[in-house]
């Protein structure tokens with residue numbers, strides 16, 4: 001099967017002075033030799049602690065940010081090599097949904113205008129056709145035509161996320177990159193939006209790259225999951241397999257950290273240490289300072305991302321020996 | 327230790343009266359953690375601020391009692407309250423930077439709390455600060471006391487805030503979403519730390535959270551809030567085994583769970599209510615799947631359905 005999207009050896013380094021008392025410039029490799037593929041119609045989750053490079057990856061794919069090196073193939077075409085004018089029609093097929101729907105909606109525009117904009121850019125329509133399209137869109141996301149004249153601040157967080165989804169759907173995309181789309185929502189509303197995302201995926205045959213830090217949400221909505229650590233994928237595989245038998249100690253640690261809504265469960269091994277910074281990453285396996293299985297080889301040799309079983313890859317020297325089943 | 331009776335805190339805004347907290351009652355025993363759970367805007371933080379008498383204007387506590395060790399805090403003078411805050415009652419907020427002074431060294435901030443409430447010398451305060459930082463798991467505290475808050479990660483900052491909160495051995499700790507801004511790995515560390523310190527010191531703790539996983543792991547008692555009211559209170563074991571209120575059942579059903587693959591989640595329909603809405607009947611009615619005629623005409627009271635479990639619902643028995 002040819003993938004809809006294929007990312008090859010993607011790299012991005014930022015020059016930054018943040019977090020340093022002396023104001024010195026430092027190189028920060030946010031995305032490090034990242035490769036993965038997205039099959040049409042699937043949902044791939046991207047998880048990991050804050051700062052591990054999830055959002056940067058999404059923005060590099062859409063060229064909201066220019067990569068240092070690497071390739072991004074969409075339907076076989078290298079997005080990083082083509083001209084801006086050739087990119088534009090392809091950008092229509094790839095839309096983004098953000099965590100904070102409020103900050104991504106212009107506060108001075110009515111919802112009707114916000115939703116008309118993508119049509120103006122990509123597909124000019126006669127007024128009556130536009131009206132019909134908007135009505136359909138609102139219905140799909142569970143809003144109504146009365147909402148068209150209102151401003152973003154008049155909506156709740158969940159409704160604003162519905163508007164963000166409607167805006168992304170307006171141009172009939174194939175691929176949606178959703179960056180923490182439900183993280184800011186209350187649980188009851190989060191469940192509504194997750195269901196909506198699943199419904200429209202079926203209806204419009206969408207492919208999702210679903211960026212999130214909530215592992216329970218990711219496992220629910222995703223077919224496959226990629227776990228990132230310090231700009232690299234350390235494990236990728238089918239969602240349920242990853243949960244039942246993680247093949248990387250970092251994945252195991254992440255899963256252990258999730259509080260489970262069942263009282264009286266025994267305590268679990270906690271991951272020690274801080275979320276690491278991509279400035280001065282550790283030698284060898286980047287996870288070794290926090291890894292409870294680390295041996296001396298881990299301090300010196302970088303473990304490659306290797307297939308361990310069909311469709312399940314891990315970058316740990318001991319992936320074959322460790323039994324981390326749950 | 328703490329007994330809250332019929333607490334009401336209203337905001338008198340240009341658009342009308344916001345009944346942020348509309349008559350809630352609960353109590354917390356020594357060494358016990360009560361989790362206060364609910365959706366955004368239901369009144370959790372205003373409850374916490376009310377206990378400390380720190381409600382911002384145009385908000386006002388308009389009724390009720392807050393008994394702390396038998397004494398009603400609503401009758402204390404402002405200077406008596408100041409002696410309690412940060413001393414016998416301490417608070418930890420979601421965003422650690424709100425509790426930290428960005429231009430003050432960490433050691434000085436902790437010392438300041440100690441010097442304010444205790445009769446000790448600056449040198450003793452410094453030693454006590456180092457000891458506290460050690461207790462909250464900060465590596466190399468002798469060096470850290472010279473650093474500024476912005477030089478630390480979010481998790482370390484929250485540990486500092488916890489150290490400050492615990493500096494004077496509070497009897498009551500109020501923690502308002504102490505880990506919401508943190509990664510799940512760091513959240514687990516902080517909750518483990520809070521639990522351990524609470525056991526050692528036998529503090530009463532009010533833990534505000536919207537995460538039912540955190541409730542199950544860290545609390546013994548739980549109160550579910552909706553639109554300024556407590557709609558269910560119970561022991562944690564009871565609540566998860568047999569939730570009595572349709573809202574509680576809805577919350578539990580809407581959670582995706584690790585290790586379970588379901589086709590669809592079961593959300594609660596509708597939206598979180600606007601704080602300006604007033605209700606004649608049950609405030610949950612517009613989202614409730616179990617409505618009967620009386621729900622729309624009268625406001626249900628909390629009633630005991632099982633020993634120790636209270637539910638505010640006409641259908642509860």
Ligand SMILES: Nc1ncnc2c1ncn2[C@@H]1O[C@H](COP(=O)(O)OP(=O)(O)OP(=O)(O)O)[C@@H](O)[C@H]1O
Nearest residue numbers: 337344346365366367368369370371372373383601
């Ligand atoms: N300064 C204010 N002026 C007017 N209304 C306010 C003010 N502060 C809070 N409120 C209202 O009081 C109600 C309760 O707010 P509160 O901050 O306690 O919510 P919460 O349960 O802590 O929510 P969250 O989960 O979002 O922190 C809300 O409806 C809010 O809009």
Ligand SMILES: Nc1ncnc2c1ncn2[C@@H]1O[C@H](COP(=O)(O)OP(=O)(O)O)[C@@H](O)[C@H]1O
Nearest residue numbers: 014016030049050051052053054055056057278
């Ligand atoms: N514009 C930028 N300038 C400098 N550093 C950045 C920039 N954007 C992201 N970073 C850094 O790159 C790393 C990855 O960031 P990001 O992709 O946003 O992480 P995530 O989405 O996984 O939380 C972080 O260390 C972040 O601080």
Ligand code: SF4
Nearest residue numbers: 285288291298316317
């Ligand atoms: S390679 Fe070594 S340090 Fe890295 S995850 Fe595996 S055991 Fe741990």
Ligand SMILES: [Mg+2]
Nearest residue numbers: 054055056179
């Ligand atoms: Mg991000």
Ligand SMILES: [Mg+2]
Nearest residue numbers: 370371372502
């Ligand atoms: Mg709050």
